[in-house]
Amino acid sequence: MDHEFELAFNLCDEAAGRIQNQQYGVHRIAFHNHGEHVELTSVHHYTRENGHQLFLFASDVNGQLAVVEATAADLASQPTTRIIKIRAGALTFHALPDQPWTYRARSARTTYTLTATVGAAEPMWLIAVNHGAPTGHHDLDDAVTELLTTNSHVA
Numbered sequence: 586m587d588h589e590f591e592l593a594f595n596l597c598d599e600a601a602g603r604i605q606n607q608q609y610g611v612h613r614i615a616f617h618n619h620g621e622h623v624e625l626t627s628v629h630h631y632t633r634e635n636g637h638q639l640f641l642f643a644s645d646v647n648g649q650l651a652v653v654e655a656t657a658a659d660l661a662s663q664p665t666t667r668i669i670k671i672r673a674g675a676l677t678f679h680a681l682p683d684q685p686w687t688y689r690a691r692s693a694r695t696t697y698t699l700t701a702t703v704g705a706a707e708p709m710w711l712i713a714v715n716h717g718a719p720t721g722h723h724d725l726d727d728a729v730t731e732l733l734t735t736n737s738h739v740a
Contacts, residue, residue: 588673588729589643592619593651596641597666600655603627604639604664619643623650636662640669649677674733697732 599617607629614625622645629639636658643650652669671678671688678688678699686701698713710728711719714735722728 587733588726589650589671590668590673590725590729592623592643593653593668593671595619596643596651596653597655597668600627600639600641600653601664601666603641604629604637604655604657605660607639614641622646637664639664648672673729676733695735697735699728699732 607627609629611628614627617625619625624644626642627639631637639655641653649670649672651671653666654669655664655666657664667680669680676690676692676697678690681687681689686703688699690697696715700711702709702711710722710725712728712732713719
């Protein structure tokens with residue numbers, strides 16, 4: 586498994602929990618359950634117009650692993666979470682605006698797209714390379730492995 590989606594899913598849960606009690610501003614989180622080699626940083630701010638917004642950044646010695654966001658209108662509201670960025674192999678996938686659960690990465694002249702078909706019938710994960718037809722996968726690990734294999738052949 587050469588991707589950080591499991592970490593990102595766990596960070597979504599953590600961000601939802603932290604939005605109610607994390608101090609405002611930028612803070613390094615020294616004690617967490619994501620491994621001793623993972624550095625975790627939170628950025629929490631509030632505006633009357635947009636409510637609370639908390640980002641969790643996870644990194645290691647090789648750089649960014651994952652970034653997630655939690656938002657809530659107020660502290661009594663149920664937070665909404667999403668994955669913003671995620672590392673898979675040598676690629677960094679970025680969430681596409683206005684397309685929930687769709688991520689895109691670029692390498693050289695190739696664009697990789699990974700989409701979760703949340704709430705839809707199987708397959709659950711669709712991958713596409715450049716503008717090619719999407720390929721369906723039932724398992725996230727299989728989908729990412731195919732993308733990374735394609736990336737190693739293209740590079």
